[in-house]
Amino acid sequence: MSYAVVWRENEGPMHVGRLELDGHGLCLVGAESRRLAFGELARVGVERRPPARLAGRPTLVAEERGGAVFHVACVQGLGSLLEVVETIEAGRRNAVA
Numbered sequence: 001m002s003y004a005v006v007w008r009e010n011e012g013p014m015h016v017g018r019l020e021l022d023g024h025g026l027c028l029v030g031a032e033s034r035r036l037a038f039g040e041l042a043r044v045g046v047e048r049r050p051p052a053r054l055a056g057r058p059t060l061v062a063e064e065r066g067g068a069v070f071h072v073a074c075v076q077g078l079g080s081l082l083e084v085v086e087t088i089e090a091g092r093r094n095a096v097a
Helices: 078-096
Strands: 002-009 015-021 025-029 033-037 041-047 059-064 069-074
Touching: 015 078, 025 078, 041 078, 059 078, 069 078
Parallel strands: none
Antiparallel strands: 002 015, 002 069, 015 025, 025 033, 041 059, 059 069
């Protein structure tokens, strides 16, 4: 699955690109690319409060065990974002099993 997104790692610059999901993790692709394995994600959630949004959109917040925090907003909106979160949570459960 692939989604049009804007994303940021920690407090770095915002990137425009896509989020790709497979059975092992997600890849954020843009001017820079990052691969996040499901098993390395310590926390995943959705931030809806206006000050915490990215590009004014509800935002996925994914924190790696190593401490990097990724903020991702789907251009298609909240429905797509919730689909991404559900897929990530299922992948995290499978990575633990």
